[in-house]
Amino acid sequence: MKLEDLRKIRERAAKELTLRTGKARVKVIVGMGTSGIAAGARDVLAAFLDEIGKRDLSEVIVTQSGERGLASAEPVVEVHEEGKPTVVYGNVTPEAARRIVAEHIVNGNPVAEYVIEVRE
């Protein structure tokens, strides 16, 4: 494989983009501070990316934050959706991350057992 093959993706993705308004529908923020990483945030972020790749979710942006003062609940993940309250998940495992993608992001039902905070 060659990194230059990314150009082909660019051409295909450019066609897709013209069909949409371009703005991401969902933003996922994974806490990647020291305590988050120690609690498994590496694999949680990787699980989100893997699901987004597999399910072809081009309207989801994934990004990271530092410490948020929720060290006892790490790994912590926030899901921001346009026009909806922000849902904060705690003690997220890679399996929980995959459920958050399937149940919350795709089907609109937050995964209650991992929710630690809901912000309007």
Add this chain to the structure above:
Amino acid sequence: MIEELDMHILDLVQNAIAAEAERIDVEILCVDDRLTLRVSDDGIGMSPESLAAVEKGFYSSKSPQAVGLGIPLLKETAEQCDGSFSIESSPGRGTTVTATFRRSHIDLPPFGDLAATFLDLLVMCEGRTLRIGYHCDGKDIELSTREITELLGGVRISHPAVIRFLQDYLSEQLRGRNDEA
């Protein structure tokens, strides 16, 4: 706990992001029996007082809740593995953390899942200039967010098609490495 070397790399890069770095350089180099990890950035840097506190542990400028044990743990691991540890930093001029290890040391932690970590790093540092150099076990891998972003011309690194491509690309590039551990 931070029990794998790639978690330390993630931690150091997150520190660089917290220090508002635009350029972050990650170097993983194996020469004979010596492994060197180096993360340098052009972030806000630290005063000599802050630097001394960071090395001692339980210090963090990030937030009162951040425990700040990442650096002391890395230092301890490096020294335990017949290696060395140093931080150079000055306000306004960025920070360079270097840790070395004897590869054959029985306490040397594994790298962890480097393909996943490199993808995590590229996504974390989208919008910044991250360079990753991995030169171990006959592999010479160079990655940069700048090159990837240029090739993608406006498409995000966390676009699903890009994620799938990079997962395959990184595991192909790193293949065989675990067999030699």
